[in-house]
Every structure is written in structure tokens, then in C-alpha cells.
Amino acid sequence: MSSTDVKVIVQVSEAPFPDTLAGELEEIGISVVPAKDRKQAAGACGFLIARESDTGRLSTSLAEWDRPGLLLVYGDRVAGTAAEALAARHPGWEVVRLYRFAGGERALVGGNLRSPWTRIISRQLAKHDVVAMVCGMREAEEVIRQLPRYLAWKERFYLRLGESCDRRGVRLQTVARALGMDSRIGQGWLDPQRMERAALRRWLVRQCRFVMRKTNVRRVALWGPPSLWKQMPPGWMADKEVRLYVPRDEQIPNGKGTLGERCTTWQTALAEADLLVVASPDPELMELPLSELIRHMRQPIVVDACGCFPLPEAEALQMIYRTIGEKTNVWEWSGL
Structure with missing residues (x-):
């Protein structure tokens, strides 16, 4: 079996599909083909939803598709609820939410725990050495919604700690490493994601x-x-x-x-x-x-x-x- 096992179609608008996004999917064996390329799209199992505009252009395509399949919602740029509403109007389509955490070694899969496409995407991730947590769609949506809020809070703490160290004439890196000796904190918290x-x-x-x-x-x-x-x-x-x-x-x-x-x-x-x-x-x-x-x-x-x-x-x-x-x-x- 080839390294790419799942093929999804993307509806390309006037804005080109980002190469970085296609590369991220290719890393886990998911290839993306444009809807206009009928020859390549022949083996596709469904459609990719990675941008807010994707759901609006999909309704006609789903009606014309000869067999229901996968609606893969990838990343954090679009809400899965929009895809669920789309699937409700077109019975038979299954929505799976896929989000890769920073570093790419872990992922979150949201969907119906008993449905085939949720299991297929989970196996696909495991094949490419990505550890996946599988949960319901609503839980996945909440994780994706809360993650930037937590990172912003962590960033505010980092900045305020730095200001406190400045006032007291002590070094932030030393204080941070010492705090990280507590197993409840660890050393990884200090990596600034610059959300704030x-x-x-x-x-x-x-x-x-x-x-x-x-x-x-x-x-x-x-x-x-x-x-x-x-x-x-x-x-x-x-x-x-x-x-x-x-x-x-x-x-x-x-x-x-x-x-x-x-x-x-x-x-x-x-x-x-x-x-x-x-x-x-x-x-x-x-x-x-x-x-x-x-x-x-x-x-x-x-x-x-x-x-x-x-x-x-x-x-x-x-x-x-x-x-x-x-x-x-x-x-x-x-x-x-």
C-alpha cells in the first residue's frame, strides 16, 4: 500500500490552496486534489474542509456526488458545526474533525466513535506514527476553541513573570527553569507561542x-x-x-x-x-x-x-x- 492512503477533494476558489496545508496532510498520508481535476479526483473518498469558505461551495458538489463519503474538517480555521449542518442536508455524509497539535506527533479526532471514517482516519494517523485521541465532535470543537485561550493565558503569565524579574533584578530563564523542576509545570511551558x-x-x-x-x-x-x-x-x-x-x-x-x-x-x-x-x-x-x-x-x-x-x-x-x-x-x- 502506498504512503498516501486517503484522497480528499478541495474546492479551489480564487485563492490558491496553501502548499503548507497540503504538505501537513501529505505527512499523514492524506492527499488533496482540486475538484476540477476529474481524473485525479476519481479515487477520492470525500471532500476537505479547511477554510471558512469551503462549506459554502460544497453544497452543489455533494448533491452531484454519486456516493456519500467523508467530510474531513482539518485544522482550526473552520468550525465543524458548519460541516455538520451541511451533512444534515445531504444524508450519508460523515463529518470527521482532525486537528494536529503543535509538533505534529499528536492529533485529535472528533466524530462518531462507531462510524467507519472515524476509525479509518485514526488508523491512518497510527500508520504514520501520530498518536491520536478520539472523542466526540462537540468535545473536539471545545478543545480547539479553548486551546488558544489557554496559550494566551500562559503567554500573559510569561510576560508578567518577565516584568517581575526585571523589577527585582533577577533572571527569568533561571526562575523559569527552577519552576519547571516541579513536575506539575515541567520545562515545556516556557516555550512562548506569542498568543498575547x-x-x-x-x-x-x-x-x-x-x-x-x-x-x-x-x-x-x-x-x-x-x-x-x-x-x-x-x-x-x-x-x-x-x-x-x-x-x-x-x-x-x-x-x-x-x-x-x-x-x-x-x-x-x-x-x-x-x-x-x-x-x-x-x-x-x-x-x-x-x-x-x-x-x-x-x-x-x-x-x-x-x-x-x-x-x-x-x-x-x-x-x-x-x-x-x-x-x-x-x-x-x-x-x-
């Missing part, structure tokens, strides 16, 4: 303004999602030459707007930069030596909202490095 963007934006603006008062900053490199930079207050980088690097092949919105010059490599973004601002814990960034990053910069100044680098490494390089909960005397360093 309002607090994050305020911290970034405050630190960047302080840097610009203390140093002569002309060129700034931004590392992080465009959606966050677009939410920054107007004029926060007024009169600065701004370059943007977007990691992990994330789509960059059209139009320059307030984002600055878009760069396809981090080397171009950092060339002769005076300040690097980091807003996402990107693996590509965290794997790079800090010395390699600042080698491309005119001035070694980094404002890092994610704690991507060990503070001893930054101190050894005699650079200005500011991260949440790690307030040191670098602001008084007279080298710049």
Missing part, C-alpha cells in the same frame, strides 16, 4: 524606543510574522530604514505598507543593520550562532522577545542584548 500580541507589542515598542534614545540607530531588521509587524503602532520606526525577514516560507502580504523592505534571506535583512528585533521563536534563528548574526550588522544590538540566545553568549560578545526578564547593565555600556 498586545502585551508583546507594548514590550517591543518600549525596548526599541529605549534603544533609539541611547544609540544611533538608522537601519532596523525585523524577524517575525508580518501579521504582528502590521499591528505595531504607527510611527514606532519613524525615520528608520526597515528591512523584514519572514522565516519558514511564511506568506508576505502584498504592498509595502509599514513593513519596510522585504528580504528573502536573513543575511540581506541584517546587512549593515544597527538593530535586530526578534518577535518569534523561529528554529532557523535559534540554530544560528549569535556571533554569526551580529557579524552582518553594523552595530551589535538585539531586542529579542523570545529569549532565543543564552545571555552568557551575548555578554561574552560585548553586545547590547535585551530579552524579556533578563535586564542587565548592557544599557549603560559605553561602547556605542
Whole structure:
């Protein structure tokens, strides 16, 4: 049997279907084919619902389909209740909710516990070494609804703990690791998912303004999602030459707007930069030596909202490095 065992059809609108989404499904043996490609769609077992607009375009297709099958609701961008309403109007179709947790090694399957497609999707995940929890559709919907709320709460705690460490002159990373020694907390909680963007934006603006008062900053490199930079207050980088690097092949919105010059490599973004601002814990960034990053910069100044680098490494390089909960005397360093 091939590595791809389940084929579903996607109704492609004027917006192209994201390659990243198709890749995620391919990893667990689910292939996606466009509805217009009748030859490829011949072996499909049903339809994929991954975007809000998908359900609205499916009603006609379901009526024309010669055999009821699977309505696979994937991810967290669409509510499964819309698919259930669609299935109620077209008897015989089965709705299965599939959500992969961060890291991709675990998944949630929501549906009728006795129905065939719920079992097929569960077996498909097991075949590709993904541990699945199977539950009812309503329970799965509630998990997906509450997960970002919990992550936002965790992020608020992280930011407030960092501010407390700043006021007391202690290091957040040390406090966090010590808290994680309690088995009820563990070390994984510290990974910042950056859900609480309002607090994050305020911290970034405050630190960047302080840097610009203390140093002569002309060129700034931004590392992080465009959606966050677009939410920054107007004029926060007024009169600065701004370059943007977007990691992990994330789509960059059209139009320059307030984002600055878009760069396809981090080397171009950092060339002769005076300040690097980091807003996402990107693996590509965290794997790079800090010395390699600042080698491309005119001035070694980094404002890092994610704690991507060990503070001893930054101190050894005699650079200005500011991260949440790690307030040191670098602001008084007279080298710049």
C-alpha cells in the first residue's frame, strides 16, 4: 500500500490552496486534489474542509456526488458545526474533525466513535506514527476553541513573570527553569507561542524606543510574522530604514505598507543593520550562532522577545542584548 492512503477533494476558489496545508496532510498520508481535476479526483473518498469558505461551495458538489463519503474538517480555521449542518442536508455524509497539535506527533479526532471514517482516519494517523485521541465532535470543537485561550493565558503569565524579574533584578530563564523542576509545570511551558500580541507589542515598542534614545540607530531588521509587524503602532520606526525577514516560507502580504523592505534571506535583512528585533521563536534563528548574526550588522544590538540566545553568549560578545526578564547593565555600556 502506498504512503498516501486517503484522497480528499478541495474546492479551489480564487485563492490558491496553501502548499503548507497540503504538505501537513501529505505527512499523514492524506492527499488533496482540486475538484476540477476529474481524473485525479476519481479515487477520492470525500471532500476537505479547511477554510471558512469551503462549506459554502460544497453544497452543489455533494448533491452531484454519486456516493456519500467523508467530510474531513482539518485544522482550526473552520468550525465543524458548519460541516455538520451541511451533512444534515445531504444524508450519508460523515463529518470527521482532525486537528494536529503543535509538533505534529499528536492529533485529535472528533466524530462518531462507531462510524467507519472515524476509525479509518485514526488508523491512518497510527500508520504514520501520530498518536491520536478520539472523542466526540462537540468535545473536539471545545478543545480547539479553548486551546488558544489557554496559550494566551500562559503567554500573559510569561510576560508578567518577565516584568517581575526585571523589577527585582533577577533572571527569568533561571526562575523559569527552577519552576519547571516541579513536575506539575515541567520545562515545556516556557516555550512562548506569542498568543498575547498586545502585551508583546507594548514590550517591543518600549525596548526599541529605549534603544533609539541611547544609540544611533538608522537601519532596523525585523524577524517575525508580518501579521504582528502590521499591528505595531504607527510611527514606532519613524525615520528608520526597515528591512523584514519572514522565516519558514511564511506568506508576505502584498504592498509595502509599514513593513519596510522585504528580504528573502536573513543575511540581506541584517546587512549593515544597527538593530535586530526578534518577535518569534523561529528554529532557523535559534540554530544560528549569535556571533554569526551580529557579524552582518553594523552595530551589535538585539531586542529579542523570545529569549532565543543564552545571555552568557551575548555578554561574552560585548553586545547590547535585551530579552524579556533578563535586564542587565548592557544599557549603560559605553561602547556605542
